[in-house]
Amino acid sequence: MPGFVEIPWQQQAGLPLLLLLQGLPLFGALVVFALRERLTAVIAGKLFALAELLLAMLVLTRIDPTRPALQLAERFGPLAYHVAVDGISLVFLLLAALLTLLMTLYGMSRGMISPGRLFAVLLLAEAGLVGMLVTVNIAWFAACSALELWAVTYLLRRWASSRAENLALIRFVQYQAFGWALFVAGCLALGWSHADAHGGYWSFDLFDLLGVVPPGKLQTAAFYLLFYGLAVRTPLFPLHGWLPNMAQHGLIAVAPALMVGVKVGIYGMLRFVLPLTPDAVLTWQPYVVGFAMAGVFFTAALAFQQTNLRRLLAFAVVSHTSLLVIGLFSLHEAGIQGTVLLAANFGLAVTGMWFIVGLVFRRTGTTELHELSGLFERIPFLAIAFLSFGLAIVGMPGTPGFDAAHLILEAAIDNFGALSTVAAALGNVAAAGFLLWAFQKAFLSQGKPGGHDVDRTLPMEYLVCGIALAAMLTIGFFTEPWLFLTETASQGVVARFAR
Amino acid sequence: MNWPVLSLLGFTPLAGAVLLWLLPPRAARYVAAAAMLLVLFGASATLLLYEAAGPRFQLLERGVWIASLNVHYLLAVDGLSVLFLPSTALLFLGALVAHWNRAMDAPRQHFGLLLLLETLTLGVFCALDTILFFVFWELMLVPLYFLVARWGAVRGSGLGAARYFLIMLASGIPLLIAFVMLAASQPVPTFALPVLLDASLPRSTQFGLFLLFLLGFGVKVPLVPLHTWLPQFALQAPGSLTALLVGLKLGAYGLIRFAVPLAPQAALELHWLLAGLGTVTLVYGAVGMLAQSNLRVGMAYASICHVGLAVLGLSSFTAQGVQGAVALLLSFTLATGGACLLLDFLHQRIGSTDINSLGGAAKTMPALASGLMICGLAGVGMPGTSSFPGEFMLILAALHSHTGAGMAALFGLAIAAGAFLALYRKAFFGPVANPVVAQAADLRPREMLVLVVLIALIGGIGLLPGPWLELVRPAAEAWAAGLGRQ
Numbered sequence: 001m002p003g004f005v006e007i008p009w010q011q012q013a014g015l016p017l018l019l020l021l022q023g024l025p026l027f028g029a030l031v032v033f034a035l036r037e038r039l040t041a042v043i044a045g046k047l048f049a050l051a052e053l054l055l056a057m058l059v060l061t062r063i064d065p066t067r068p069a070l071q072l073a074e075r076f077g078p079l080a081y082h083v084a085v086d087g088i089s090l091v092f093l094l095l096a097a098l099l100t101l102l103m104t105l106y107g108m109s110r111g112m113i114s115p116g117r118l119f120a121v122l123l124l125a126e127a128g129l130v131g132m133l134v135t136v137n138i139a140w141f142a143a144c145s146a147l148e149l150w151a152v153t154y155l156l157r158r159w160a161s162s163r164a165e166n167l168a169l170i171r172f173v174q175y176q177a178f179g180w181a182l183f184v185a186g187c188l189a190l191g192w193s194h195a196d197a198h199g200g201y202w203s204f205d206l207f208d209l210l211g212v213v214p215p216g217k218l219q220t221a222a223f224y225l226l227f228y229g230l231a232v233r234t235p236l237f238p239l240h241g242w243l244p245n246m247a248q249h250g251l252i253a254v255a256p257a258l259m260v261g262v263k264v265g266i267y268g269m270l271r272f273v274l275p276l277t278p279d280a281v282l283t284w285q286p287y288v289v290g291f292a293m294a295g296v297f298f299t300a301a302l303a304f305q306q307t308n309l310r311r312l313l314a315f316a317v318v319s320h321t322s323l324l325v326i327g328l329f330s331l332h333e334a335g336i337q338g339t340v341l342l343a344a345n346f347g348l349a350v351t352g353m354w355f356i357v358g359l360v361f362r363r364t365g366t367t368e369l370h371e372l373s374g375l376f377e378r379i380p381f382l383a384i385a386f387l388s389f390g391l392a393i394v395g396m397p398g399t400p401g402f403d404a405a406h407l408i409l410e411a412a413i414d415n416f417g418a419l420s421t422v423a424a425a426l427g428n429v430a431a432a433g434f435l436l437w438a439f440q441k442a443f444l445s446q447g448k449p450g451g452h453d454v455d456r457t458l459p460m461e462y463l464v465c466g467i468a469l470a471a472m473l474t475i476g477f478f479t480e481p482w483l484f485l486t487e488t489a490s491q492g493v494v495a496r497f498a499r
Numbered sequence: 500m501n502w503p504v505l506s507l508l509g510f511t512p513l514a515g516a517v518l519l520w521l522l523p524p525r526a527a528r529y530v531a532a533a534a535m536l537l538v539l540f541g542a543s544a545t546l547l548l549y550e551a552a553g554p555r556f557q558l559l560e561r562g563v564w565i566a567s568l569n570v571h572y573l574l575a576v577d578g579l580s581v582l583f584l585p586s587t588a589l590l591f592l593g594a595l596v597a598h599w600n601r602a603m604d605a606p607r608q609h610f611g612l613l614l615l616l617e618t619l620t621l622g623v624f625c626a627l628d629t630i631l632f633f634v635f636w637e638l639m640l641v642p643l644y645f646l647v648a649r650w651g652a653v654r655g656s657g658l659g660a661a662r663y664f665l666i667m668l669a670s671g672i673p674l675l676i677a678f679v680m681l682a683a684s685q686p687v688p689t690f691a692l693p694v695l696l697d698a699s700l701p702r703s704t705q706f707g708l709f710l711l712f713l714l715g716f717g718v719k720v721p722l723v724p725l726h727t728w729l730p731q732f733a734l735q736a737p738g739s740l741t742a743l744l745v746g747l748k749l750g751a752y753g754l755i756r757f758a759v760p761l762a763p764q765a766a767l768e769l770h771w772l773l774a775g776l777g778t779v780t781l782v783y784g785a786v787g788m789l790a791q792s793n794l795r796v797g798m799a800y801a802s803i804c805h806v807g808l809a810v811l812g813l814s815s816f817t818a819q820g821v822q823g824a825v826a827l828l829l830s831f832t833l834a835t836g837g838a839c840l841l842l843d844f845l846h847q848r849i850g851s852t853d854i855n856s857l858g859g860a861a862k863t864m865p866a867l868a869s870g871l872m873i874c875g876l877a878g879v880g881m882p883g884t885s886s887f888p889g890e891f892m893l894i895l896a897a898l899h900s901h902t903g904a905g906m907a908a909l910f911g912l913a914i915a916a917g918a919f920l921a922l923y924r925k926a927f928f929g930p931v932a933n934p935v936v937a938q939a940a941d942l943r944p945r946e947m948l949v950l951v952v953l954i955a956l957i958g959g960i961g962l963l964p965g966p967w968l969e970l971v972r973p974a975a976e977a978w979a980a981g982l983g984r985q
Contacts, residue, residue: 397634427670436661
């Protein structure tokens, strides 16, 4: 089995960039926290988020995506600290940095209470996310994941926007703790099998574990533990129960965006599950895809039943996450590439939609579809942005979703048979159905007499949605650099499944 | 000529759309008018630059778009598509006139979307890279959706718009699958039509492709039984958009451009399917027209009927058949598109196009009534109108290749003519019952201008069809010759 190679950071950069990338938001969180609720805290929070994005771009210039290796690698023995990136993780990193920046801008325009504290927690969550995306040690991945989950839990507790918040919080904690425990158990299974093979030497490092693929049933167990652990996090049907409640009752945009904006679950499957349990993946592939297929349609059907825009979006997320899993388990180079692109596209689009829902909520005090109407007349830009994000999810040409869908189709035609492809594509139409329906209800329907006197779009709102929209359309029409970035890395993932 | 003529032409409306956002809302319609006139001028210039005897694809522009997928920005025109450019430009100008005083609440959005739609439509006719074509094709849904949902003719048009959007989105899936399958069948995956036209594919792949194309384009054409969206759309959309949708035969263009030439063997073997669908569509449209009471829906059925004839003629797979099909489609851009525009003018005056609320409308609106009569006669292929040459060629081709279907087509066309006259008589003759009709004013000068241009073209091309047909002929011959390559 081909292993992975890595290039140490000294060869590519003068500084340990990945350490900086992880350290900066942590440091930023400390600074913002220390500044408490001063105005400078808000400014510092935004600056740190911006600096993180710039740093991620710097990392982008340092790596060479055509080399089939994990790059900018850093190791520190005693803590088993081991980080490295490739083209795929960079896509996720850039997205995480961009979304955090947008969230800081959004947090301002929503006028939330105690913004200083909010920004500190936000940066902490970003640190957790970045940690997950750069590490190649599965135990570190679990640890960073715990950090991020803690940050989101705190957010939900502190800034929830309705009285049902407790329910949302409890569900969230129950599900996430359970998923996290599954994932950790999976890690332990892998570590144990390594210890078994190497005379009691436990390791959770990806490079070590690659050499000792656990035998038979242990591998299946490890696969399922890791897969379901991540499936709760992602969330994947039927383990999505926490998301609708959280979306409806929790913090409107920031918390869901942190949880599902960057698809770390999908990333974890790509980085760890696929390479570490290859035989189990091949064996269980049809079942996983079958469940995902059911998930696409089942959750799309549920989305049609929703009367609340926030809940509806939650089901939209679950529906399209299932599509990502179909792409991922095609185990085809183009399919993986498409999945990465699609994950970024979904993340960006769904975050944008959540922002807009938040902005609508600020104006109307409700996200019940039957209470919303005629918003297009008052906030046309936000309405068009909402629909554009919706169309990105559907894979409309001009958004990254189209190229991604096209790649996934190619993969599926190659080795999956036409049926699943058609089904996946029809899933998109279902998504288009409920998104259009929601759009119509909330934005286009006739304004009710005595309805809300809705404020016009503010400059900051133009900025937040404009940036997200511009990023999406730019990636959509100029996909080439992103395909270039992910091509070699995707080949690397598939290489282990060469049949 | 080193200018990227087609790109300049295609993106002029988009530039107009951007420009009108920079100017005050009052100026929006003037900017739109200027941009559309510029496009009409450019499209006519393209027609002059195009040499009928020259190579197959002309005014070629090539640029790499997505290198690792081998997707190119590839634009060109040939005899089959070049005439669609000026007809598109004309129809959009007509639509602009119909919209002139509408949408004063948000003119920049309205005219911006209309201009965007024009760019995309021109793109569809010029794109030779299948992915590029698909991008234009799918993106058209967005402005259409907004225009119908926001400025629909009836309350609740939003649902109709969403329905249209979803049906078209679903019909895009078989197309995309076909294009990807086609690319994957090549040793080096490619989406460039000129390359794909020279490739020979295994028979089974061709069958799959042809059926996928038929499904995808069939919805847009629309072929019975995939036509159910059109009558509803005609009722709910603003009349000018119906004119665009019914006037621009994108689906049939897709069949001619992609479906048949890319899977020739399958097309030849499945000729009965294509001919059968064409005949059923024709007769269904004609009979359906008999049952209508609303002129706009009637016009939608007329369009279904005519496009059935084009598909039937196409299934002869002769140069004459395809030449006739293109000529007829173009003529219907004028005739049906024009009729829909006139009906929109009527709708603006009366608030309805149902014959029950009309009656005697020719008394108060003689110009509108006579215009509609001329468009209608062109629609039924009256000699002396622009439709006659195309229709004649199609009938000949159909009688030759599918005699029974050709006979049925003749019969169906007779029914359609009768149905049109019956509808027309009830709407425009007889006593005036509705007071709104009695007070209605005849065409305004700008509307009259649209009418005069339409009639001049319908009559002019009808009397002198030679040059236009000659423009199409070489490409049609190359098209027919290409089918025999297997």
